[in-house]
Amino acid sequence: MRVEGGDQINQQLLQRWILxxxxxxxxxxxxLAVAQEEASKGFIGPGVLGESASLATVEGPAAGDAxxxxxxxxxxxxxxxxxxxxxxxRGELRLANELISSLEAKKAELGYSSLEDYSLFLLASAEQxxxxxxxxxxxxxxxxxxxxxxxxxxxxxxxxxxAHLTGAGAPEDVFLRAVKALISDKEFLTKVLKGLIxxxxxxxxxxxxxxxxxxxxxxxxxxxxxxxxxxxxxxxxIITPFVFLMILVTPCFFSLLWCLWFWSLLIYVFIPWRxxxxxxxxxxxxxxxxxxxxRENLDxxxxxxxxxxxxxxxxxxxxxxxxxxxxxxxxDRPLDAAVHFVYGQVLRREGKYEEARRAFLRAAxxxxxxxxxxxxxxxxxxxxxxxxxxxxxxxxxAEAAGVRSAAFFFNYSKVKFDLMDTAASRAxxxxxxxxxxxxxxxxxxxxxxxxxxxGQSIAEISLPLKDLLPSLVASIPDAQRLHxxxxxxxxxxxxxxxxxxxxxxxxxxxxxxxxKERSSWRSMLYRHYSMPGVVRxxxxxxxxxxxxxxxxxAVGALLLTMILLAGMPILGWPAETRGVFHxxxxxxxxxxxxxxxxxLGVIYVGCLxxxxxS
Amino acid sequence: MESGAINRENLSSILRSLxxxxxxxxxxxxxxxxxxxxxxxxxxxxxVLHGSVPPAEEVAELLEAADLIKExxxxxxxxYADLFSKLPSLAVGSxxxxxxxxxxxxxxxxxxxxxxxxxxxxxxxxxVQMVEYERDFAPLISVGQVLLDLVALANEGxxxxxxxxPGAVIRVGENPGQPLSEEESVLIELIGEGIGVEQLxxxxxxxxxxxxxxxxxxxxxxxxxxxxxPAAQSAAVKLAGExxxxxxxxxxxxxxxxxxxxxxxxxxxxxxxxxxxxxxxxKTDMESPSVEPEEAGETVACGKFGLIGLSSRLGQAxxxxxxxxxxxxxxVVFLPWLVWRDTFRYFAR
Numbered sequence: 001m002r003v004e005g006g007d008q009i010n011q012q013l014l015q016r017w018i019l020x021x022x023x024x025x026x027x028x029x030x031x032l033a034v035a036q037e038e039a040s041k042g043f044i045g046p047g048v049l050g051e052s053a054s055l056a057t058v059e060g061p062a063a064g065d066a067x068x069x070x071x072x073x074x075x076x077x078x079x080x081x082x083x084x085x086x087x088x089x090r091g092e093l094r095l096a097n098e099l100i101s102s103l104e105a106k107k108a109e110l111g112y113s114s115l116e117d118y119s120l121f122l123l124a125s126a127e128q129x130x131x132x133x134x135x136x137x138x139x140x141x142x143x144x145x146x147x148x149x150x151x152x153x154x155x156x157x158x159x160x161x162x163a164h165l166t167g168a169g170a171p172e173d174v175f176l177r178a179v180k181a182l183i184s185d186k187e188f189l190t191k192v193l194k195g196l197i198x199x200x201x202x203x204x205x206x207x208x209x210x211x212x213x214x215x216x217x218x219x220x221x222x223x224x225x226x227x228x229x230x231x232x233x234x235x236x237x238i239i240t241p242f243v244f245l246m247i248l249v250t251p252c253f254f255s256l257l258w259c260l261w262f263w264s265l266l267i268y269v270f271i272p273w274r275x276x277x278x279x280x281x282x283x284x285x286x287x288x289x290x291x292x293x294x295r296e297n298l299d300x301x302x303x304x305x306x307x308x309x310x311x312x313x314x315x316x317x318x319x320x321x322x323x324x325x326x327x328x329x330x331x332d333r334p335l336d337a338a339v340h341f342v343y344g345q346v347l348r349r350e351g352k353y354e355e356a357r358r359a360f361l362r363a364a365x366x367x368x369x370x371x372x373x374x375x376x377x378x379x380x381x382x383x384x385x386x387x388x389x390x391x392x393x394x395x396x397x398a399e400a401a402g403v404r405s406a407a408f409f410f411n412y413s414k415v416k417f418d419l420m421d422t423a424a425s426r427a428x429x430x431x432x433x434x435x436x437x438x439x440x441x442x443x444x445x446x447x448x449x450x451x452x453x454x455g456q457s458i459a460e461i462s463l464p465l466k467d468l469l470p471s472l473v474a475s476i477p478d479a480q481r482l483h484x485x486x487x488x489x490x491x492x493x494x495x496x497x498x499x500x501x502x503x504x505x506x507x508x509x510x511x512x513x514x515x516k517e518r519s520s521w522r523s524m525l526y527r528h529y530s531m532p533g534v535v536r537x538x539x540x541x542x543x544x545x546x547x548x549x550x551x552x553x554a555v556g557a558l559l560l561t562m563i564l565l566a567g568m569p570i571l572g573w574p575a576e577t578r579g580v581f582h583x584x585x586x587x588x589x590x591x592x593x594x595x596x597x598x599x600l601g602v603i604y605v606g607c608l609x610x611x612x613x614s
Numbered sequence: 615m616e617s618g619a620i621n622r623e624n625l626s627s628i629l630r631s632l633x634x635x636x637x638x639x640x641x642x643x644x645x646x647x648x649x650x651x652x653x654x655x656x657x658x659x660x661x662v663l664h665g666s667v668p669p670a671e672e673v674a675e676l677l678e679a680a681d682l683i684k685e686x687x688x689x690x691x692x693x694y695a696d697l698f699s700k701l702p703s704l705a706v707g708s709x710x711x712x713x714x715x716x717x718x719x720x721x722x723x724x725x726x727x728x729x730x731x732x733x734x735x736x737x738x739x740x741x742v743q744m745v746e747y748e749r750d751f752a753p754l755i756s757v758g759q760v761l762l763d764l765v766a767l768a769n770e771g772x773x774x775x776x777x778x779x780p781g782a783v784i785r786v787g788e789n790p791g792q793p794l795s796e797e798e799s800v801l802i803e804l805i806g807e808g809i810g811v812e813q814l815x816x817x818x819x820x821x822x823x824x825x826x827x828x829x830x831x832x833x834x835x836x837x838x839x840x841x842x843x844p845a846a847q848s849a850a851v852k853l854a855g856e857x858x859x860x861x862x863x864x865x866x867x868x869x870x871x872x873x874x875x876x877x878x879x880x881x882x883x884x885x886x887x888x889x890x891x892x893x894x895x896x897k898t899d900m901e902s903p904s905v906e907p908e909e910a911g912e913t914v915a916c917g918k919f920g921l922i923g924l925s926s927r928l929g930q931a932x933x934x935x936x937x938x939x940x941x942x943x944x945x946v947v948f949l950p951w952l953v954w955r956d957t958f959r960y961f962a963r
């Protein structure tokens with residue numbers, strides 16, 4: 001046991017914190033940078049998006065009137081938009097500018113936060129203008145797109161590249177705004193999650209492949225000696241190298257995962273003190289088995305209009321197509337509580353309170369865990385219908401069930417105010433302001449313009465992503481064939497369930513082998529083994545190789561995984577990572593530079609650690 | 615952790631390296647079944663461990679062999695302090711004082727280190743670690759001095775063996791009253807009226823170098839004189855007889871056109887047979903003998919040129935694992951591009 005001085009300890013701590021910081025940067029980076037392929041192509045073109053508003057506060061005919069009012073406002077918006085399109089096509093940008101300003105006013109009147117479809121259309125037009133060489137027109141259209149949808153992450157992220165090319169804005173500012181908006185966009189987050197699965201699994205698998213190769217090179221003499229002991233005495237010196245090559249190289253003729261699996265068995269047999277690497281292989285195989293079905297199901301689900309609407313609506317982005325999409329989804333999935341809940345919210349915004357109430361009651365009945373969200377919405381309905389006492393009862397039950405969001409406190413404060421309980425109202429408002437002052441400020445402004453009892457002044461309650469995930473990953477009929485097809489590609493001959501079985505075998509082997517130290521016994525054969533120079537160089541130059549050289553292959557594998565994952569967008573493989581530079585073309589050199597810095601940083605720290613060890 | 619092969623040639627460089635860098639830790643040397651551990655503290659040797667035998671028990675056996683204490687079989691001694699505390703109750707005659715006790719420990723350690731001069735093919739591991747040793751009794755032995763002692767042992771060993779043959783009796787010489795070193799004083803006290811070399815070695819408990827050096831020095835100055843004893847005389851006769859038999863053996867082999875398998879094996883491969891001749895299966899037919907490998911340290915299969923010889927040479931060659939690893943590396947780098955292309959393409963869609 002080495003007694004270390006204070007300086008050495010500080011140096012090691014510094015190295016560890018550098019690594020943690022770099023790791024954190026690149027855990028965040030790819031997540032934010034993976035902007036996925038278009039899923040909303042159907043929305044390009046005239047359409048109305050953004051927060052809808054419910055105007056009526058009474059049920060019955062008044063509710064129907066509110067719905068009629070909204071529809072007429074929407075029609076007016078469409079007409080205005082049609083005029084904008086004509087002006088752009090004629091090249092009358094001044095007229096387009098005036099019409100868009102008018103459109104923005106109507107948007108605000110309707111209580112929408114963004115007109116995403118219109119903005120996407122403007123971006124597409126900007127792309128055409130830029131391709132035609134009209135840079136100024138393209139820049140103008142981009143700014144108008146931002147004007148109509150200032151907080152839409154989807155619009156912002158798609159405009160980063162053009163903003164850089166046309167000079168409409170600093171790409172890094174636009175990117176940061178997009179990131180801020182996209183973080184709360186559940187559709188985007190789900191796409192990122194889906195898009196990260198295969199790159200992550202491949203990065204892990206390839207890193208383990210490299211790690212095991214390094215481990216075998218490092219311990220080649222031990223493996224040769226152990227093989228030699230099994231061979232006939234007369235010919236062991238001749239046959240051992242061939243047997244070594246055969247058992248180590250043959251698995252490469254199968255797939256990567258099969259290769260890792262066979263190599264893990266060899267680790268248990270020949271170098272059992274490296275069993276943790278085999279354990280990692282078992283974990284990776286288990287992840288492949290579990291994540292292939294999830295990823296493919298997510299892919300299929302995100303292709304469905306209804307699911308995309310569900311995600312966008314629960315993020316606060318609405319369009320007039322939401323009701324029909326969710327109505328169809330609710331009919332297809334009568335037992336899905338989240339679908340009925342979000343459908344109820346859409347109905348509420350369109351003034352259809354009775355239908356909304358039925359939807360919320362159904363969601364409450366379907367949620368076995370007794371989630372409080374339907375109670376909150378029923379309370380909102382009661383408030384909008386003028387029954388503050390009933391609303392108070394619902395809200396107090398929801399509060400007792402543990403609802404604590406700023407939106408909830410704000411709505412509850414309105415109910416208390418309606419009941420003349422100003423002290424409680426003030427306390428609840430203060431609580432809401434403490435949690436989210438920006439939200440409260442925006443809603444209070446809207447109260448000032450729309451009215452206290454207006455549906456546009458209600459803070460929206462959004463379902464957390466975790467409550468939506470069951471809807472996303474629910475099993476799909478006939479999807480099993482797709483899962484099996486993918487499994488056959490990565491590990492021919494087995495299905496996902498069989499992959500998990502193979503993982504279990506490795507786990508069992510891990511515990512059977514047990515903790516072992518490297519034996520101090522040394523054979524007389526292959527005693528003079530020293531690693532070839534090219535292998536030594538690879539230990540120095542491959543990120544994580546230094547840790548494998550020092551006898552810590554698990555650490556080396558994790559570091560290499562991180563570097564590979566971050567480098568996949570540069571390679572453009574797997575396909576999911578190609579979107580990064582499509583949307584971030586202006587930032588590509590920065591990304592590559594940061595990646596190189598990260599890789600060199602890991603190599604440098606590894607070299608330092610190796611020198612210290614020696 | 616440093617490791618590698620150790621032999622006569624690189625022994626001094628390894629020890630010097632540990633000494634110059636003032637290393638602290640344990641140097642483990644494995645040669646076949648035998649294991650030797652040398653403990654270093656700030657580059658100096660402080661202890662030697664033979665396998666799992668506690669050093670205190672070794673010292674107790676040395677004292678018993680020197681007839682200074684009673685039989686110690688069955689007694690366990692935790693450490694030197696424990697042994698020293700029990701010495702008064704075990705003493706035969708006068709008590710063992712601390713100076714003698716420390717000298718026995720020191721020379722025992724020296725003998726342990728001197729045994730390294732016979733290394734041929736061994737393996738060492740140096741583990742950097744905190745070393746616990748009994749500072750009250752254990753010495754701090756300089757590596758440089760040990761290496762010089764080894765050189766002296768090698769240089770003077772032949773002269774010593776010739777002058778002090780087994781069975782020789784040592785007596786006080788014609789010039790006894792000369793200044794003596796500490797080791798010479800110890801020896802002179804034990805010589806008395808005359809004592810055999812082996813008995814003197816046993817009772818003095820000096821290290822091989824100090825024993826050899828002191829006796830040769832006293833012999834050269836005439837402080838002691840040597841008389842070849844009856845055993846030495848019979849040993850000389852025995853040696854001559856063995857040489858005669860060996861010559862006869864060679865002539866018989868030559869007559870039957872078959873050389874001694876032992877000589878042939880050693881000449882052709884220069885390998886070390888297990889335990890001398892016992893490792894070889896002498897056969898009357900023309901098959902080459904072979905040696906079965908053991909668990910603790912493989913022995914080289916000795917035999918004629920042919921399959922076994924080739925196998926043995928390939929097992930010892932350094933280039934074989936080197937080439938194997940290069941081929942393995944090339945395979946695992948290039949094969950995936952050929953074999954896994956379809957998989958990569960599938961995920962590139």
